[in-house]
Amino acid sequence: MLTLLLFALIIAALVIALTYKIQNENQLRSQVSSLKKSLSDMDEQAKLIVRTDIELNKIEEELDKKISGLYALQSLSRMISMTLEEDQIFRRIQPEHLKELGFEKAFGFLWDDKGKRFVLRFSIGYPGEAIKSIESFFNENKERCMNFITSDKTLSSISASNNLITLQQLNEIFKINSFIICPLAPQQNNRGLIFVGTQNLETTVTEGDEELIKILSTQLAQALENARLFEKTWNAQQELEKKVTERTRELTLALEEVKKISDNKTNFVSSVSHELRTPLTSIKGYAAILLTGKLGDLPPEVRQRLEKINRHSDELVHMVNELLDISRIESGRVTMRTEVCDLKEITAKVEDLLSGQLKERKLSFIVEIDPEANAVLADRTQLERVFINLVGNAMKFTPPDGSITIKSHKMDKMAGISVVDTGCGIAEEAHDSIFDEFYRVDNTINQEVKGTGLGLALVKHIVEAHGGKIWVESSPGSGANFSFTLPIPA
């Protein structure tokens, strides 16, 4: 009985243990299953990670490549843009630039319009024989190549169709596995193409690569155009400089000729004036003798004519003298004997000299001399002539009750002297010519009043011989202001 009970207890214990073990095993199985599921889930997640990662890597790789390419392109562009010589532009492309862009072979051709052929401008990574055969290929297929250039479309191992030439043929000719070929400057002047390629089987050309090479070709084209324009500008400048030199030489010769003519004129005027003075003196002398009546009474008509002869002879003598003075000053035969002159004193003398005429014409004579511009360095006699001429002129053109004012003021190291009248004034178009010899302003007064047209010319010569300048400010109806400068003693 006891044994039976013991046996039953053992059985019960075993059943409990077995039940516990089964429960435990079920639990473990469930955990393993759960872990397996987790592992499986994680593996699925890993697949997602890998797929996303490879895409990201691709993008990053492309971006890296583009950035490196852009750096290389930037450095190349900088060097190209600084070059203004066609040959030097192509020489700037170095193997390391190509390497950065992902290629190791390159060449460039330009179309020679005269020779009607493609001319090699640079090559990298090709031995002499290989590049010669490539040059032959381009020149044997001129028409196709020109069509390609004018199409302005980039061709590469990813975009090329087999219409023109198969990729395999291109690979054989250019000894590459991937390539990009890009038209260069489809303008008339610099048509050509550039080619880059690589033998590396693992390199795949991308659209990004195509864009970079397109930029490079545009830069090259721009640099070539700049070089061409520079050459053109340079040649034009050289031509211009040549022309300027030639024209300067012609002008110098002309000036010398003018000087010679002017000298001749001065000499001629001087000689003629001298020659005129002798007979004039005789005419005037005989006329004067006749007028005295020492040779008999003269009928009134004859006396009248003789007086006319005498008066005209005086005018002629005056004109001849002025002409002689001008020619002397022009030729430098007259030396200005400069001394310190007192303007107040000189103007007083002039006023005294002309007081009769001033009174007769009812003109007031005003002198406004700045004490600081009273003393001037001048030839006293010549300065008096300047004032007499200018005041005389003013009197001629100022109507009665008008005024003539002489002013002076200091202008740095010069004295500015003006003779201002309230006369009829001078039209602006006559300002430039008024100081020319024999020039007379076309107005009613000049038509009535006689004059030689030499007075202002003489004044100008005298002022300039003193190192001064003379000019006029006037307009019709508002009087005239003749201003000139003379040096002030230090």
Next chain:
Amino acid sequence: MFSQLSLWLTLFFKVFIIQPMRVGIGVSTELDHLKAVKEAVEEAIIQIKTDNIDFALLFTTEEFSHSLVLQTTADLIGQIPLLGSSSPIIISKNGPLKHGVVLVLFKLNEGAYFNAACIKDITINNTLSSGEELGGKLLYGCKNVHRDLGMIFSNINTGEYSSLVTGIQEKLGRGFPLVGASLPKRIDHAENHLYFGPEILNNAVCGVLWGGKLNFGLGIEHGWQPLGKPRYATRTQVDTVNEIDGLPAVNLYKEYFGKETLELNRELKRISVFYPLGIAVSENKEYLLRSVISIKNDGSLLFRGEVPEGSMVRLMISSKDSCLAAAAKAAKTALDNARGKKIKFALVLNSLSRYALLGRQAAQEIRIVRETLGSDVPFAGIYTSAEQAPLNSANYNLGKTYFHNNSIAILTITE
């Protein structure tokens, strides 16, 4: 001429020197090849301050005229033992150089030894024996001295890199540390060249065995992390993985990328760089990376390096930040392994895949190495297609040498 070449191939260099170790590094980026070499030599000589040079490491970018480079170097520094290579990108203290020359001159200290040797004409059939032959040559004459580390450079056109390392270690010891680089192919798919003395070699392996009073510190990292569930390489043949979890190996990539084989082939370069396969090693503490080279018609995958059958494999993923952090960690480990001694020189072997992944931040990786090692530590190196070194998790003095992909290996030399 023949006798001179034979002499070079079998020569070993035992150096007994009284002065302390000196290193001079010359760098030039001159476009003119001759000028570049002259400039680099002059700078290195100025730095080393002696004409009595024991050994030279020379790295150039691939476009250089290699015979001209070697001839000019020999004319300027004499016929001294020289090892080196060309590569698409070389490493200077200022960053990666796509065009340039880096010359490192060594004047070793008292009691330092080295022996340089090379093996040419390596084919798929003689990789193991070539490794053994190189090991034997390196060992010859260094039998009675303490040997520290072997440095190897190879440009063999075969997948059996592991056999080569195995062969070398058969002679030098299974746990003997080797640090080395496999050169990447050139842009035109030709081989990059190895330099051994005056010779330019292809399908060859060159090495130098260091011994005596020298200490080495290594740091190697990749920065890739496992992703997805673990799988097993159920059928493999050296560097070809036929099946993973009993299915064609390509299915793993098809499944993860959601692409068919044709599309995968188109993106193979990117996949190879960014998503290598990771082999769990050292009790799953580390992952050795294997980049896919090609997809075979039967769905097998050819990897850069051996994948042992039955190994646990996982798809690996990385980011720029993770890569940069790994470079910092490798430099820190190398620095720590120098045990506070003044680092005379650091050799940096960096994977080209990392350069591709980092893109414009590749220079930052070198800057991080410089900052971590210390701005006064001279270093130079090359970008590689694969790196050989022990694992970080094992003590490198005892650890087996592994074949790495996508890694940065930094080797410091102290006295």
